[in-house]
Amino acid sequence: MPKKPKKIRVLLAKPGLDGHDRGIKVIAAAFRDAGMEVIYTGLRQTPEMIVDAAVQEDVDAVGISILSGAHMTLFPAILDEMKRRGADEILLFGGGIIPDEDIEELEKMGVARLFTPGAPTDDVINYLRKAVEAKKSDEEVM
Amino acid sequence: MYDKEHIEELNARLKDWDVEAEKQRAHKSLPRFFTVSGVDIDELYTPAAIDGGDDKEYYWTNIGLPGHFPYTRGVHHTMYRGRLWTMRQFAGMGTPAQTHDRFVYILKQGGTGLSTAFDLPTLMGYDSDHSRSLGEVGKCGVAVDTMADMEIIFDKIDLAKVSTSMTINSPASMLLAMYLAVAEKQGVPFDQVRGTLQNDILKEYIAQKEYIFPPRPSVRLITDMMDYCTKHVPQYNTISISGYHIREAGATAVQELAFTLADGFQYIESAIEDGQDVDDFAPRLSYFFNAHSDFFEEIAKYRAARRIFAKRMRDKYGAKNPKSWLLRFHTQTAGCSLTAQQPENNIVRVALQALSGVLGGTQSLHTNSMDETLALPSEKAVTIALRTQQVIAYETGVANTVDPLGGSWFVEALTDKMEAEAEKIFAEIDERGGVFECIEQGYFQREIARSAYAYQREIEKKERIIVGVNDFVIENEKIDIPILKIDYESERSQAEFCKKIKAERDNAKVQAALEKLRVAASGTENTFPAILDCARAYASVGEMCDVLRDVWGEWNESKSAMQVS
Amino acid sequence: MTLLERFELGDIRALSRLISHIENRDTDFQKLLGRLYRRAGRSIRIGVTGPPGAGKSTLVNSLARLCLDDSQSVGIIAVDPTSPFTGGALLGDRVRMGDFPTDGSVFFRSMATRGASGGLASATDNVAILYDAFGFDITLIETVGVGQVELDIIDTCDIVVVVIVPESGDAVQMLKAGLMEIADVYCMNKADRPGAERLVADLRNTLQTQAMVRASATSEGKLSAHHHTLAGSEDSDATVPIIQTEAVNNKNIDTLHKAIFDHLKKIRESGFFEQDRRRRLRKKILSILSNRFQAEFVNGLASEDELDRAIDQIASGQSNPYDISAQLFEHFLNRN
């Protein structure tokens, strides 16, 4: 039997206190229309809540939107929590108003990819498809 | 307005004209002409395009004279010939001490209006020492935990002489109470205190999402405050009903218009239900709209807003005082229309948007800085933004006459259309059981998300051109995003100051005041006096909000609010 | 260590990975379930169904909290629809989950229907078995909630809570919608809103009439056994409890919780609990079998070529769908 492409599951969350959710909702709709299963956790998620949800939902990727400028606090906190929960093989990507220097630093720390304002949703979708496909798992089930 | 024969002849000639025009139409490249909001626009507008334009009464019922019902042409007789709009540039400042210095500077320059932006923890009712505040204290605005911070901000500033606007919503009562407590300490009677609160919680559920408690108790907090202010702080504008954020979240112009007015009507109905007289509070209501890029659509929106409001206030809510019929509004250019690509183009966008606000008869205006999509604006960009308003005011001549576009067949037809479309939305809201129900069902949120998604798709499919983004692009443009500086030191010192005040104040008094607030919130008595006592006792914003969280619960958006189709 | 070994040690991450294996029907997923099955059987399954926006997620959240207070661990499954056009889904029930402890005492999984139409995903029952084997005392399952009756829930749960709201219409409408037959407990949520009292009275009336009809029908042996009324039971006043709640205000959830567990006690004592589980097992075996049959044989029933030829014959008027199918079936039997 030919193997169907795996269904991509992705968690979208907004950490921090900022409530501007226009961007993340547009991305959620675009992902859904691209055939993905999107778990939206809503606003004001702490890093613990985000990683806990990612673990329980067994998502391929976690997408974070930060517009408040708190990205240098929040992304590292989420990465740390992922490590602590043994879930650091989950892709962490994000979007927001983030300067190049910070993008470089965050990507060095382990954030898979960051998008800045104006990135077409198709680019994000294509990126995610490729990145998820490239992931290999060597887990044994039984 | 026009006689029937005239319209008939016009229609006949239009038929011939149409035949001629048809020869040229074949060359049109775009299949559809529509506004930013997706409203289809006709090729030509004439008197015949105005529905009911052949009715003698049309001019009086729909347009009228400026300063006269239904105020389509403006709320004042002479508009900008009498006084230009207020050029009000809103700015956030870090610590209470920095804010104080800034205010002193403004006052020295002859300014009398102070504008306060708060940081996210304050807006969300968390103290600076709360774990959720980490990384956000003092950013995008000042942190206020207790009255002590308010005392620093307004140290030696005579609160009888200034007017202070505060952009705050969920904990608006707490911040106003602290402000009043400072005035009291200065010996300034409450009836001399002036200013404006944003205090529009409904649009938070709908768009900006800085909510704490569920909608109904939140609105009670507002009507309690309105009642208190009517009696004791009569010069304070207690609420600024905001469409700005609704538009920024992705709404169309019609949705902005209808949702905002519907919110306003809800406050009015809630206050009336509370037993207040509409003419007691309505003159102190004001509005806040967005100025997006579709020039005529925006102008029509403002004109329709005034008309709808005046009609409802007089005819539905029975307001007798003409001051209650006036929709006065502040305008801000659309942050969401600015692009990170070729940011200088934003100067042009802002100028055109600002012009639409002026031609639409705004009372005050904020022009965005060109670099706002990227970071906090630079000094230079802020100056250009202000200069833009000055050029419009002093060089273009648009302020020379009242409502210069009144009588444009296109603008009048579009104004009528805006009103009709808004009425359809009001009917839908009623059908669904009202504003609260619609918030709980996620109706507004869903409609806005849908519009935002549709807009984004149009851009990606190039059905809509955004200069520098999906056309006229500079290849490999390097987008410089200036670094947002986070000052961890001031965050730490603010948190420590908060802890210090909490340790040094009379904590028995605080507990008693908080308990009084709990009792008021659990029952039906006005909560504002209890909040004022809490403020006087140096209880913090977070502590007061915690009591209310406990009594009323916390709000969380439902799943239906996030469905896009 | 394999995922299964980690699962057996109580590793949450392993649980969630295995859920995906089952959802994706990965190789040997049934073997996996077979291995785990002996550990299952203890968890009580409570289903929550009802129209969209009725407050199901809010109720599930509050019920979970009460269970935690009773030192019961809780596994939750919330199902949302998959778009038939894109295959995508927006799973939003987590939005309602408050801040639960992250110590593993609550586990929440969102599932997309992936083509199933009975209110749950086809893997929901298997995932519930996984929860059971993992050791959750209570399994709470929220259906899609699209408005029409969602029957999968009665073949998946021990107890079904039907959530209605004052806007749900009248009892006759509910009767028509088939909600009457599936409820073990009614939850009249949004009782803070006008119309709640009236609807409850209306519903109570209708239920009593129903119970009387049913009692006489069962005594005449006309009605087959289902949920709340045990065939031949003397319990003719077994009308379904209706609990009025205000989920947003956390009001009366304890009463609902109690009604659910009272019902559990009752059906345990009457033997209906076991009887219903046997009914569900029977269905499950048949369903696994028919799935297997589908997978192994149905594709071989007729080749694309054979189908094309058959359609040509029908189109040209030489045959019809019934005769052709009979021929193809005959053919298939001879081949095997």
Ligand SMILES: Nc1nc2c(ncn2[C@@H]2O[C@H](COP(=O)(O)OP(=O)(O)O)[C@@H](O)[C@H]2O)c(=O)[nH]1
């Ligand atoms: N007025 C009122 N609203 C409620 C009540 N329970 C839930 N809601 C609201 O109903 C909406 C839908 O709730 P949700 O739990 O997501 O419903 P679901 O779609 O059935 O899962 C939310 O806005 C809730 O706040 C209640 O008892 N009274």
Ligand SMILES: [Mg+2]
């Ligand atoms: Mg739900």
